Amino acid sequence: MESINNKIIPKPIKNLILAFSGLPGIGPKTAQRLTYFVTQKSSEEIETLSQALVSVKDHIVLCEMCFYIMEINPDKDSRICLICEGNRNKNQICIVESPLDVIVIENSGIYDGLYHILHGAISPMNGLGPNNLKIDALIKRIDNNIEEIIFATNPTLEGEATAMYIQELISELNVNPTITMLARGLPTGADLEYSDFSTLSNAFENRSSFNYSE
Amino acid sequence: MTKNYFATGIISKSSNFGEADSIFHLITKEYGLVKAVAKSVRKPKSKLKGHLQTLNHVNAYLRKGKNLDLIIQVESVTTFKSIKKNLNFIAQACYMTELTESVISEDQSSPELFNLLVSSLKFLETSKNRILLIHCFEFQLLALSGFKLMFLECVNCQKEISKNSHVFSPVQGGVLCPNCKKSENTKLINLSFTTLKILRNMSRENFSLLLEISPPKNIINELSRIFNESIKELLGIKLNSQNFYQTIMKH
Ligand SMILES: [Zn+2]
Ligand SMILES: [Zn+2]
Numbered sequence: 001m002e003s004i005n006n007k008i009i010p011k012p013i014k015n016l017i018l019a020f021s022g023l024p025g026i027g028p029k030t031a032q033r034l035t036y037f038v039t040q041k042s043s044e045e046i047e048t049l050s051q052a053l054v055s056v057k058d059h060i061v062l063c064e065m066c067f068y069i070m071e072i073n074p075d076k077d078s079r080i081c082l083i084c085e086g087n088r089n090k091n092q093i094c095i096v097e098s099p100l101d102v103i104v105i106e107n108s109g110i111y112d113g114l115y116h117i118l119h120g121a122i123s124p125m126n127g128l129g130p131n132n133l134k135i136d137a138l139i140k141r142i143d144n145n146i147e148e149i150i151f152a153t154n155p156t157l158e159g160e161a162t163a164m165y166i167q168e169l170i171s172e173l174n175v176n177p178t179i180t181m182l183a184r185g186l187p188t189g190a191d192l193e194y195s196d197f198s199t200l201s202n203a204f205e206n207r208s209s210f211n212y213s214e
Numbered sequence: 215m216t217k218n219y220f221a222t223g224i225i226s227k228s229s230n231f232g233e234a235d236s237i238f239h240l241i242t243k244e245y246g247l248v249k250a251v252a253k254s255v256r257k258p259k260s261k262l263k264g265h266l267q268t269l270n271h272v273n274a275y276l277r278k279g280k281n282l283d284l285i286i287q288v289e290s291v292t293t294f295k296s297i298k299k300n301l302n303f304i305a306q307a308c309y310m311t312e313l314t315e316s317v318i319s320e321d322q323s324s325p326e327l328f329n330l331l332v333s334s335l336k337f338l339e340t341s342k343n344r345i346l347l348i349h350c351f352e353f354q355l356l357a358l359s360g361f362k363l364m365f366l367e368c369v370n371c372q373k374e375i376s377k378n379s380h381v382f383s384p385v386q387g388g389v390l391c392p393n394c395k396k397s398e399n400t401k402l403i404n405l406s407f408t409t410l411k412i413l414r415n416m417s418r419e420n421f422s423l424l425l426e427i428s429p430p431k432n433i434i435n436e437l438s439r440i441f442n443e444s445i446k447e448l449l450g451i452k453l454n455s456q457n458f459y460q461t462i463m464k465h
Contacts, residue, residue, distance in 0.1 A: 027232040124308035125227050125268070125315075127454035129461060157268040157298055164301045199258065 013039070065141065067117040067134045069099045089113040091147040095138065095166065097121050097154055105152070110201045113148070116141065121158040122165060130165055139169050142177065151181040151210055167210065181210040217278040221245055222291070224331055225270050226315045230256065237282065238266055239315060240274065243328040247320045250276055250283040265290040269297065269307055271332060296339045303338055305462040308455040310334055310351050316451050317359045326358050337425070345434065346412070346424045352441040353416045356387075361448040364388030365413040370398070380405035384443035389413075403443065409436045 009017075013035055020031035038046060063070050063081035070081035083102070092113025096102060102115050118133045142149070149170065153159035167179060183206035223242035231237045234256040240248045255263045265272055265288045275287040297303040314331045318324050334351045338344055356363060367374050369388025382389050385400040389410070395402070405413070408429065415424055429437075445451065 024230060025233050027235075030232070122458070124305060124455035124458040125312045126229070127457075129458045157304070160298065161301060161304050164299075164304075168301065 062117075066115045067119060067137070068102055068115060084114060091145060092150065093138075093141065093146060093148075094150040094152050095163075096152045097159065097162075101152060104200065105204075108197050108200050108204075110204045113150075118153070118162065121153060121156070121162045123158045124161075133162070135166060135169070138166065139173070142170060142173060142175055144175055146175065146177045148178045148180060150207060151179070153181075163210065179210045180207040182207050218275065218286070219245075219278065220273070220275055221248060222273050223248065223271070223328070224311060224314075224335070225266060225268055225272060226311045228266065228268060236263075236266070238285065240272070241311065241314050241318055241328060241331060243325050244323050245320075246318045246322040246324045247315060248276070248283060249320070250274075250285045251279075252285040252288075262288050267293065269294055269304075269311065269335070271335075294335055294339050297335065302462055303344075305455070305459045306338055306344070306348055307335055309348065309453065309459045310338075312453050312455045313352070313355060313445070316453065317355065317449065327355070330354050330358065341425065343426060343428060345428050346437075349437050349441055350416065350421050350424055352445065354421075356444065356448065359449065361387050361444075363413070363417075363444060365410065365417040368394055370394035377407075380407065380410050382440055384440070384447040387444060387448055401443070403436075403440060405440075406433065406436060408433050409440075412437065413440070 016035045016038065017028075017031045020026050020034050021028055023031075026034070038049075041049075059072050060069055061072055061079055062068070063084055064079045065084045066081060068081045068083060070079065072079070083106075089112050092111075093116050094105065094111060094113055095116050095118065096105070097118055097120060099117055102117060105111050105115075116134070116138045118135065118138070120128055120133050122128060122130060122133065151163040151166075153163050163181060170177070170179065182203040221240065221242040221244045223240035225238055226241050227239040228236050231251060234254045235251055236255045237249060237251055240250065242248050252260075252262050252266055254260055255266060262285060266285070267290075270293050271291040272288050273291055274285055277284040277286055294307065297307050310331060314327055318327050330351065334347060337347055341347075353363060364387065368391035369383065369386045370390055371394055373391050373393075375389055375391050380389070381395050382403045382405050383398055383400055384403065386398070389405070390398055390402070412424065412427075412429065412433070442456075445453075
């Protein structure tokens with residue numbers, strides 16, 4: 001990014017460009033565009049934006065049960081999200097990598113069980129191991145009431161290695177849920193986040209039993 | 215002026231970039247480590263992504279860029295399917311791949327390192343006994359990186375080592391004779407006779423013989439320690455995938 005070292009760019013602008021470039025999905029060009037957009041807005045509009053940013057950090061936490069993102073309720077001690085609390089099929093857990101995957105699946109309306117969000121996938125070469133994910137908490141959730149565990153991790157080496165690892169841990173428990181994984185109507189390597197409705201509902205309906213152990 | 219080129223390589227790493235692009239690291243035969251972008255590859259319609267999976271062996275057509283090169287076309291030569299169905303093999307494959315990436319340079323053809331990695335991955339996929347594969351791989355990789363471990367003669371004075379002096383210095387990268395051992399003040403590892411025998415066979419490049427034997431656990435532990443320490447001392451690196459490898463092995 002040679003342009004950011006340019007002497008004629010004021011320092012506050014450079015700082016904001018750098019801050020934007022740190023966001024996922026934002027390349028250097030988009031970071032510059034966003035920055036110039038901000039400079040043209042009124043102080044009030046920027047105030048609203050910055051308030052929204054701060055408020056996310058102050059009011060959003062992870063559900064203690066499934067690790068989905070949720071708003072803090074000051075009237076309640078427990079941090080259980082609307083999905084976990086809701087009137088849903090509590091015998092099913094669908095395991096996903098990110099909260100965005102939950103939103104995609106929820107928008108499609110094809111699933112009414114519970115979720116567990118791992119917040120990543122095992123990626124040995126990037127230093128992301130099982131301990132960096134919400135795996136221990138998942139294993140603690142699995143008891144005899146759970147009838148089905150659905151792996152909806154991404155169809156990548158990382159997503160599948162994660163599913164295999166968790167499946168091995170489950171097999172050591174004294175429980176016997178059906179273990180399935182989404183049908184690979186999803187093209188290998190595609191992010192769940194980007195799948196359209198028909199692909200996703202097909203993947204759910206045609207999910208198959210999952211067993212990697214030899 | 216654009217410059218297109220062809221390369222064959224193993225995909226070692228990927229990370230998301232921009233709205234739906236990803237950056238891939240390829241360990242190539244022709245140009246060493248190549249870092250390249252694939253556009254829109256995270257969208258389901260992308261024709262590239264199925265091929266661009268970690269550990270795939272691919273043929274790629276690329277365009278030279280200012281910072282990052284661009285992947286124009288790619289097809290997989292092999293996806294190492296059997297490796298990817300077994301967590302233990304994934305862990306070993308990731309370790310070997312990351313170790314190769316850590317010693318290979320950018321823009322410098324390294325056919326020997328590339329061939330070592332590919333043949334080791336193929337061996338991991340097809341053979342029945344893989345116990346000494348990692349250590350044979352480590353020995354050869356160190357040798358290709360200019361650190362050939364010495365097990366036949368004293369690393370210090372080149373004298374042939376006697377039967378009962380079995381001590382290894384990771385800093386020096388070899389065994390020491392009783393004389394040199396006395397004056398050595400770096401960390402030393404005692405070797406059992408069996409371990410030394412295995413290591414001497416490595417020095418003689420008897421890899422096919424070594425890949426057939428199944429030494430007991432305590433010998434494997436000794437070998438692991440020797441190579442871990444040597445890699446740490448000689449290459450000065452700590453690998454990300456090593457933790458995962460150890461977790462899986464313990465499991
Ligand atoms: Zn929840
Ligand atoms: Zn000596």
